[in-house]
Amino acid sequence: MFKVHFILVSGLENMVMINGNDNDNYEKGFIGCISNMTIDENFNINLMADSDRGVNIRTCI
Numbered sequence: 001m002f003k004v005h006f007i008l009v010s011g012l013e014n015m016v017m018i019n020g021n022d023n024d025n026y027e028k029g030f031i032g033c034i035s036n037m038t039i040d041e042n043f044n045i046n047l048m049a050d051s052d053r054g055v056n057i058r059t060c061i
Helices: none
Strands: 036-039 043-046
Antiparallel strands (some): 036 043
């Protein structure tokens, strides 16, 4: 059986969705640059080159 897997890298406008309440554990979503990701030492992902689609994506400096 063929499985499709996705990785979502983003911030959230409503942090209550993550916290389950409004206790300010997290002040804001992700801000920064991720261009490469390594999972389990041998699985490398070039997020800029290998992405399927994106919104508000800029080149990492």
